[in-house]
Amino acid sequence: MSISLAAYTDVVGAPAIEQLHQLADDLAGMRVVHVNSTKSGGGVAEILSWLIPLMNELGLDASWEVIEGNAPFFDVTKSMHNGFQGNPVDLSDEAKAAYIETNVSNAERLRPILEGADFVFIHDPQPASQIELTPHRRGKWIWRCHIDASHPSRSVWKFVSQFARQYDASIFSMPQFAKSLPHPQFIIAPSIDPLSEKNRELAPGEIKSVRDRFGLDPKRPILTQISRFDRFKDPLGVVRAFRTLQIDPRPQLVLAGGGATDDPEGQMVLDEVRKAADGDPDIHILFLPGDAHTTINALQRASDIILQKSTREGFGLTVTEGLWKAKPVLGGDTGGIRLQVFNYHTGFLVNTPEGAAHRIRYLLQHRERMRAMGRKGREFVRENFLLTRHLREYLTLMLGLKQELRDHLAA
Amino acid sequence: MLEPFRIHDCALIVRMGGVPDAMNLRELRDRVVTCPPECLYHHFCETLLRATFDDPEFRNDFAVWASRALHDRALAEQLGVIDPYTFDDREALRAEVLDIIADRLHELPMVPWAKRGEEFNFMRAVTVVFDTGHDITEPSDLPGAIERMTRSSLYYHFVEARRRTDGGTDDFSTWLSAGDGEAKALIQALQSVDFYFLTLGELKTKLIQVTRRALNKGGQR
Known part of the structure; x- marks a missing residue:
């Protein structure tokens, strides 16, 4: 269900909404196509699910296409994803062939749509080669890399960069992630939708019902990490941190996440986490369906502390979600988490399971400080990481590209 | 006029x-x-x-x-x-x-x-400027108009203007200078603001304060 822009007025104020309409005036009727590799699961799909309807409401002609792939393709793109984040990955010729083959078969269907577009946004490496499979393109093509690409595996970057360099521009979430490419590289941090099922305000009864469903005791602290079961999210480190806590009352740990259709490693990591939890009744491992947004919302709101102990992270939208729900966040000292978590202000950055355990104990002994952090975190997200700012930057980027990127432009 | x-x-x-x-x-x-x-x-x-x-x-x-x-x-x-x-x-x-x-x-x-x-x-930015469709017609409307302006609009007219204009001044002062001299106190008030070390939120508050004060003193309210 899409939400009208006017509905955001109460959250961000009327001027911010008016600003979007004014900016979009000059882009009315422009054909904009976004392409990624999954319709649900993960931050990119979430962003596109609100971005497309809002662009349309502003008068643009926006659509969202998803490339279809088989298991070997997603195995390759998962390796590429891991390689981008620094794992030593050496792409074999077969892997490259599987990648190309899937993109070629998708190009047959996508070509007519992409050729006519004024702006094409290709998200992440999975569909990146569509650019050379669309020779008669007329619009501007932008490669949007959501991944922490600060230290990618050489083999993976060598392969992907041959496509990336063909674009008119690229977008990264942080300057540290930008690469050496022969075109302008923009910086746009992602954002959350405050009115989506995952972030809207919930009635106390809705929170209670989810707490009861998973057998969580409201009298004891609840610590929650919401994320895919992915090694870079370090769920095993979270279990280790939890096991280090010898405090009374004993907290409860929730590790909840869904799978994404483009992540074949999820089941394997989930099995490892279950093994590490070793049947501990206070560790709740929840493998949730991709559409369990209200459940995730309620789990975050029922929690005392949100964890996101990633060792690599593009941006960390679950951190943004936690802050928006006025919770202190313990986040891995990496990537976009550093843009959101400030020690003693919105939470703590941690580097080890021991560091996480230490900060959990500190916070549980300083309840008023936790509340103050929560208040600050929510206002910080309101100012910087809601979808209205994100949408404004996309519109500004399109206007900039339309006018050949002079430094000072009149819309 | x-x-x-x-x-x-x-x-x-x-x-x-x-x-x-x-x-x-x-x-x-x-x-x-x-x-x-x-x-x-x-x-x-x-x-x-x-x-x-x-x-x-x-x-x-x-x-x-x-x-x-x-x-x-x-x-x-x-x-x-x-x-x-x-x-x-x-x-x-x-x-x-x-x-x-x-x-x-x-x-x-x-x-x-x-x-x-x-x-x-090393970074730079592309700035896109757009018309809000709103006007300020009288100098006495300035504090209220500033109050309703977005932070980016305030940045454009009060801070960024110094890069754009020959005199290196803000757009409000340039506008008021074209009048018959009655707005002299208002111009002085605007130009007295040491804005560089203020956030845009603080700048807004400061500009509302000094322009209101100048208008009260000048009897233009």
């Missing part, structure tokens, strides 16, 4: 500056020598419009980097006090930055380095 003042707004999109990252102070010096003036402007002036958590200790990115990545507080203080609006042009600003860095490199026994991942990234 004053023509109505048309309120504009702006939006920025930040891009990489096309200059290699600096990993140490010597590299910073070398990059500052050749970086486009738009990079200098961005790191000194456009920081106001960027996502920041708190009121930063230093207003420009060079000082922040010297403090956080190089852990050189003395250099941070020397760079931090630079007010870019006191220079005739950006080349004079560049010369001042280079002077300070050169002096510091001369003083230090070794070149300070940043950790991997904390390099100085």
Whole structure:
């Protein structure tokens, strides 16, 4: 269900909404196509699910296409994803062939749509080669890399960069992630939708019902990490941190996440986490369906502390979600988490399971400080990481590209 | 009779500056020598419009980097006090930055380095300006209009205007100067604001205060 822009007025104020309409005036009727590799699961799909309807409401002609792939393709793109984040990955010729083959078969269907577009946004490496499979393109093509690409595996970057360099521009979430490419590289941090099922305000009864469903005791602290079961999210480190806590009352740990259709490693990591939890009744491992947004919302709101102990992270939208729900966040000292978590202000950055355990104990002994952090975190997200700012930057980027990127432009 | 003042707004999109990252102070010096003036402007002036958590200790990115990545507080203080609006042009600003860095490199026994991942990234921005469709018709409407303006609109008319206009002044003063002299107190009030070390929220509050006070004194309310 899409939400009208006017509905955001109460959250961000009327001027911010008016600003979007004014900016979009000059882009009315422009054909904009976004392409990624999954319709649900993960931050990119979430962003596109609100971005497309809002662009349309502003008068643009926006659509969202998803490339279809088989298991070997997603195995390759998962390796590429891991390689981008620094794992030593050496792409074999077969892997490259599987990648190309899937993109070629998708190009047959996508070509007519992409050729006519004024702006094409290709998200992440999975569909990146569509650019050379669309020779008669007329619009501007932008490669949007959501991944922490600060230290990618050489083999993976060598392969992907041959496509990336063909674009008119690229977008990264942080300057540290930008690469050496022969075109302008923009910086746009992602954002959350405050009115989506995952972030809207919930009635106390809705929170209670989810707490009861998973057998969580409201009298004891609840610590929650919401994320895919992915090694870079370090769920095993979270279990280790939890096991280090010898405090009374004993907290409860929730590790909840869904799978994404483009992540074949999820089941394997989930099995490892279950093994590490070793049947501990206070560790709740929840493998949730991709559409369990209200459940995730309620789990975050029922929690005392949100964890996101990633060792690599593009941006960390679950951190943004936690802050928006006025919770202190313990986040891995990496990537976009550093843009959101400030020690003693919105939470703590941690580097080890021991560091996480230490900060959990500190916070549980300083309840008023936790509340103050929560208040600050929510206002910080309101100012910087809601979808209205994100949408404004996309519109500004399109206007900039339309006018050949002079430094000072009149819309 | 004053023509109505048309309120504009702006939006920025930040891009990489096309200059290699600096990993140490010597590299910073070398990059500052050749970086486009738009990079200098961005790191000194456009920081106001960027996502920041708190009121930063230093207003420009060079000082922040010297403090956080190089852990050189003395250099941070020397760079931090630079007010870019006191220079005739950006080349004079560049010369001042280079002077300070050169002096510091001369003083230090070794070149300070940043950790991997904390390099100085040179950035610039594309600014898109758009018409809000709103006017200010009377000088006495100025405080109320400022109150309703977005932060980016205030930035455009009060801060960014100094880059755009020959006199290096704000758009409100330029508009009021075209009148018959009655708005002299208002112009003086606007020009008395030491804005460089204010956040846009603080600037808004300050401008509302000083313009209201000037109007009350001048009996224009």
